[in-house]
Amino acid sequence: MVETNNLSQTPLRVLTPLRQGQGRPPREGAIPKVRIQGLSYWYSGKASLEGVTMDIPDKAVTVLFGPAGGGKTTLMRLINRLNDMVEDTHMTGRILLDGDDIYAPDVDVLHLRRRVGMVFALPLPLPGTICDNVLYGPRLAGERDATTLSEVVERSLRQAALWTEVKDRLDAPALSLSGGQQQRLCIARSLALEPEVLLLDEPTSGLDPISTAKVEESLFELRERYAVVIVPHSVQQAARVADYAAFFLAGEMVERGNGPQVFTSPRDKRTEDYVTGRFG
């Protein structure tokens, strides 16, 4: 689907076939899973996010994209409160999960992190076997029943599209897997806790194209059950997977909307410049 836009000089376009059902609108009357309201965030006196307001709908893939330093990773780490451990920060605004402010004083942070899972840019297997990795979260939460645990292992690995490759060697060390497999293991690890929101920070940046394709494939399964937020490692990937997209530039959310629309006919010139590759 190639369109030229009156605003651009060169018809340079991202050529991506749309997925079936990509960019479908949310159900009528559904509350967005995560709402971010007027969020500003300062780190060591410097603003890394300014006045961000957006919704993240459930059962869809929301893409946060933009050049480096735009605040995308920071925003994600605020959603699962991983930035709690960083000193010298200041925040205004709210983040709501199912309508509840996640920064309210009596919130159990550990419980929150089980509901909002995160996968990082480099595959980071924990020491131990494949099985140990997947079950790390559930065991921390106190799950002991062996039947439950083995069901969790299979379910999570299936959802991460890894089950068929490792089902016969669950006791092998996690480091014996290839890079792409390790990353899918990390996804399975997060899924084992049955989160409601899944945050993925450049999950395929260290992976070869085949592994990347497999991970993107699994995203399409995952969005049937979870609210998926992903920072892609390229604009092309963003266009491939987005149901919704938000463009971040230097801490400001410039534009957001329906995925295909943002990439083919962006409203803001800056978005268009980035999407067409004029900078980035």
Place this chain on the structure above:
Amino acid sequence: MMSRSLAQSFGFISLGVIAMIVVMPILLVVGTIVARGISAINWEFISSMPHGGMREGGILPAIVGTLLLTLGTALVAVPIGVGGAIYLSEYARDTRLTRAIRLAIVNLAGIPSIVYGLFGLGMFVLFFRFGTSILAGSLTLAIMTLPVIISTAEEALRAVPQEFRTVSASLGGSRWQAVQNIVLPQALPGIITGIILGLLRAAGETAPILFTVAAFYLPRLPTSPLDQTMALPYHLYVISTQVPGMPTSIQYGTALVLLALVLSLNIVATVIRSHFRRRRQW
């Protein structure tokens, strides 16, 4: 006028010679003690009591005393040291208090061993009324060993990549859970190496036990922590300076036993360190 490369070769060789000057005496010390002490080593020497004013017989009570003191030191210094290291590595922020703690550790490390002996005398022997006892000696040695254990344990904990902690947190784990399940097990070889190195130092020290536990001539084994005991380092000192007519073979034999104990612990620590460095999971 020497050419520059000739000067360089000359220089390099002299450095090598100096390195040899450093190395040779060390080998000489070890070699002499082994050569002249080995004749005294037999089963009787290691397993029996001294008699004849210590000029005959064995050094069993000294060996047992040193082992007991080392054990006592470990029992106290290891929990405090590892706990302190966990605090510094995992919980402490960069505040004035933390810097004070680090300064305290540096100072504890620098206090002369004889001053520890005085401290042990003042606090454990006299103030707590433990008397000269294994208890007093172990406590004194433990505080002396603390800085070594804390430093090496902290280093081992910090060497564990930060990513593991981040991943654990993102999976709903608390800080202690991350320490308990990931950080501590991964740091364990380094921690154990540090503990062994600290303990071997404690085993060889004389000054701290001079006034806190050491007995001159006690030809029986201790039965309670409040007993005095002989100890290898002090025994060596005594039989080389205070007992006239002491057969040199026994002196060298005692030195050899002490040296062997210390060096074998050193080897164990080194082996552990290099073995687990190869099997690291990051």
Place this chain on the structure above:
Amino acid sequence: MMGIARARANHLRPAGGESRRPATAAGEFVIEALIRVLGFSTVGFVVLIFIFLLREGLPVFVEVPLHGIFSTLWYPTFKLFGTLPLILGSILVTVASIVIALPLGVATAVFVREVAPRWAREILKPVIEVLAGIPSVVLGFFGMAYVAPMVRELLGAPTGLTAFSGALLLAYMALPTIISVAEDALDSVPRSYRDAGLAMGATRWQTIWRVVVPAGKSGILTAVMLGMGRAIGETMAVMMVTGNAAVMPTSLSFLFKPVRTMTATIAAEMGEVARGSTHYHALFGIGIILFMLTFLINLAAAKAIFQKKRRGGLR
């Protein structure tokens, strides 16, 4: 099968049974509190040591006037507690040992880091570690048996138990510390310095001595301070070879005569002293002096290391 966490519960404060049982949370609180206490304990110990030294040592400053304490005669049996001979004895032996150890240590560090082939390094490092592990009483024993007679023969002196013998032993005991810190200092000199030197046409030898070592000067200074701290606190080895004569070392020739250090004095005399006597307090007083001396030396060394770390020098 929802044993873990939740069944899509819509709240952030889990109902009972949803997250970890509260018992573990409380247990964790106890553990973390315990760890905090253990962390602070080191400060407590330093304070305790100082307090107890003061407790037993302060009386001497009451019982003996200050000019007496710093007079030149140490004869406790005659109620003379002049500590000057002991302090100067310690200083003499320590300084002499550093004079010996510094060039040896720096040269060895340079050799290991910059010059030595791999096989030489593989031999040197374990041997130096062995040296670090030898107990001081064993070295003192060896000193009595070998070093002192050797010194006596070499110098034709009446006895080999001299300050010099002590300095020799101390130098070797301080060597592992000096070598290791000097090695770190050389390590932290950026590679670009060496490359720059070589690029200007200097030989490796010239580069080492004109570029690298001067750049690592402060680290080497730290090594000296740490070595000094170690040497001044050493007891057994010096006690066994320095002859233990509490005389005032007024000239350099005293290097080859018996002297007495502060540490040896405490170790030798404490056993025969009556608790609570002035002599007893005096020995603790010497301990206080030692404590403060090493405190200052280590403070200076630690400051140097922290400063370097902050400026990005020493790792």
